[in-house]
Amino acid sequence: MNLKSxxxxxxxxxxxxxxxxRGYISHFIDGQYIAPDFNGKEPDQAVFFQNINPATRERLxxxxxxxxxxxxxxxxxxxxAFEQGxxxxxxxxxxxxxxxxxxxxxxxxxxxxxxxxxxxxxKPIQESKTGDIPRSAANFSFFAAFxxxxxxxxxxxxxxxxxxxxxxxxxxxxxxxxxxxxxxxASWKIAPCLAMxxxxxxxxxxxxxxxxxxxxELMNEAGVPRGVFNVVHGFGAGESxxxxxxxxxxxxxxFTGETGTGKAIMKAAADxxxxxxxxxxxxGATVLFEDADLEQAMPHVIRAAFRNQGEICLxxxxxxxxRGVYENVCQQLKSMAEAxxxxxxxxxxxxxxxxxxxxxxxxxxxxxxxxxxxxxxxxLLTGGKVIAEKIPGCFVEPTxxxxxxxxxxxxxxxxxxxxxxxxxFDSESELIEGVNSAVYGLSASIWSRDVNRCHRVSxxxxxxxxxxxxxxxxxLRTPFGGQKDSGIxxxxxxxxxDFFSEAKTIATRYYGVS
Numbered sequence: 304m305n306l307k308s309x310x311x312x313x314x315x316x317x318x319x320x321x322x323x324x325r326g327y328i329s330h331f332i333d334g335q336y337i338a339p340d341f342n343g344k345e346p347d348q349a350v351f352f353q354n355i356n357p358a359t360r361e362r363l364x365x366x367x368x369x370x371x372x373x374x375x376x377x378x379x380x381x382x383x384a385f386e387q388g389x390x391x392x393x394x395x396x397x398x399x400x401x402x403x404x405x406x407x408x409x410x411x412x413x414x415x416x417x418x419x420x421x422x423x424x425x426k427p428i429q430e431s432k433t434g435d436i437p438r439s440a441a442n443f444s445f446f447a448a449f450x451x452x453x454x455x456x457x458x459x460x461x462x463x464x465x466x467x468x469x470x471x472x473x474x475x476x477x478x479x480x481x482x483x484x485x486x487x488x489a490s491w492k493i494a495p496c497l498a499m500x501x502x503x504x505x506x507x508x509x510x511x512x513x514x515x516x517x518x519x520e521l522m523n524e525a526g527v528p529r530g531v532f533n534v535v536h537g538f539g540a541g542e543s544x545x546x547x548x549x550x551x552x553x554x555x556x557x558f559t560g561e562t563g564t565g566k567a568i569m570k571a572a573a574d575x576x577x578x579x580x581x582x583x584x585x586x587g588a589t590v591l592f593e594d595a596d597l598e599q600a601m602p603h604v605i606r607a608a609f610r611n612q613g614e615i616c617l618x619x620x621x622x623x624x625x626r627g628v629y630e631n632v633c634q635q636l637k638s639m640a641e642a643x644x645x646x647x648x649x650x651x652x653x654x655x656x657x658x659x660x661x662x663x664x665x666x667x668x669x670x671x672x673x674x675x676x677x678x679x680x681x682x683l684l685t686g687g688k689v690i691a692e693k694i695p696g697c698f699v700e701p702t703x704x705x706x707x708x709x710x711x712x713x714x715x716x717x718x719x720x721x722x723x724x725x726x727x728f729d730s731e732s733e734l735i736e737g738v739n740s741a742v743y744g745l746s747a748s749i750w751s752r753d754v755n756r757c758h759r760v761s762x763x764x765x766x767x768x769x770x771x772x773x774x775x776x777x778x779l780r781t782p783f784g785g786q787k788d789s790g791i792x793x794x795x796x797x798x799x800x801d802f803f804s805e806a807k808t809i810a811t812r813y814y815g816v817s
Contacts (some may be wrong), residue, residue: 317773331519354510357696365793369546374504404526413440415764420513439490439621445508467622467809539567579792580790608723617746625727628665632725637684645693655701668699669738686722703720744789780796
């Protein structure tokens with residue numbers, strides 16, 4: 304696999320390519336890449352860390368380990384760009400025109416960005432090419448179009464008094480993004496943040512820093528002014544992530560990631576009263592009633608459980624099956640899971656790639672041990688092993704465990720891997736209790752031909768999103784987010800624009816009007 308030639312021929316990024324040729328990537332601050340100084344020596348692990356290809360465990364490059372000083376520099380650049388630069392003073396349409404250009408450049412460089420995403424994260428290249436990268440472009444184009452329609456609210460008391468509600472930018476915003484959908488979820492935050500006139504500092508996940516670094520060059524090419532968009536790499540607690548959440552000049556934090564990290568960020572942000580928006584963990588429930596159209600449903604059940612190696616917050620990792628079709632469904636699950644092609648993520652025929660990192664593989668492997676333990680509840684239907692012949696890559700088998708109870712660990716804890724917990728149920732009330740037993744409340748998918756039942760159940764379960772006879776259907780205008788331990792706030796459409804702005808009311812009385 305040639306990691307460099309596509310970057311040279313597709314991305315107009317001479318400086319970024321030079322850095323990669325030298326074996327590292329850089330922070331991006333105030334419109335330029337900040338080159339580390341190795342002094343001719345092997346990078347110091349206290350200052351740099353290795354980014355690996357999870358399919359081979361080979362080093363891709365070194366990444367700077369951002370600290371307080373790096374965050375200070377990035378926030379200062381963003382603050383200067385906000386207070387002195389043209390970005391917040393531009394009209395909404397001018398900013399949105401630039402964001403449309405970013406979208407175009409992402410599509411122009413789709414193959415390169417998809418390759419980088421796959422090498423960085425282990426996801427299949429066909430998912431990167433047909434899903435992640437096109438959706439990243441769509442996020443920019445959507446918010447550019449949607450934000451340009453934003454209108455002020457005007458309330459007329461009389462001919463002599465009017466109240467106008469306006470939205471104004473916050474200032475510098477911190478964006479902290481996860482490793483499972485790196486560019487897609489970064490763009491989901493960057494686009495509305497910038498559309499509303501803010502500047503930002505992005506701290507991408509340390510395991511997947513590549514596409515955020517490439518995006519910075521595209522921002523420059525699209526005409527985003529210096530300092531408006533900044534990228535600082537590194538870790539969370541005690542380092543760049545925590546420094547960003549505590550910085551007094553950062554007015555808001557938008558975070559997608561693990562629930563425990565969200566709680567830590569909320570504590571760190573409290574001293575400076577930052578706005579926070581969190582999309583956190585999930586343990587999505589797929590529900591198959593006896594009258595479900597299984598021919599339609601089963602491909603979605605498999606996709607919900609195993610797409611992106613199960614590393615999706617919206618994954619349908621719990622499957623509730625009504626007793627009348629339970630045996631039939633289990634038979635189909637076994638054959639369909641075993642048919643999934645696991646292998647080299649760079650090959651288009653691969654359907655499931657590598658887990659993102661050896662540390663994450665260790666976590667998932669512990670749940671595989673639980674699935675294989677004869678003293679545990681449930682029965683291993685298929686899978687359950689790390690794929691030994693693909694070591695040192697981080698590959699595991701698609702795994703299905705049946706006959707579980709709703710309160711079993713495999714049915715309660717977020718594994719974030721290709722492990723499907725299957726739970727039988729008899730009654731509608733039993734089903735609702737089982738779905739609601741989880742501490743998470745992000746999403747659920749209900750399959751039934753009975754529209755009244757679908758309405759009752761979707762109204763009774765405590766999740767932020769419910770799909771009826773579908774999974775992962777999205778309209779970017781609708782609110783995205785979860786209840787309980789799955790998050791705080793909503794993103795999407797007007798919800799994103801509201802979060803990335805401050806409301807102000809201007810009341811005017813006129814004199815001399817008869």
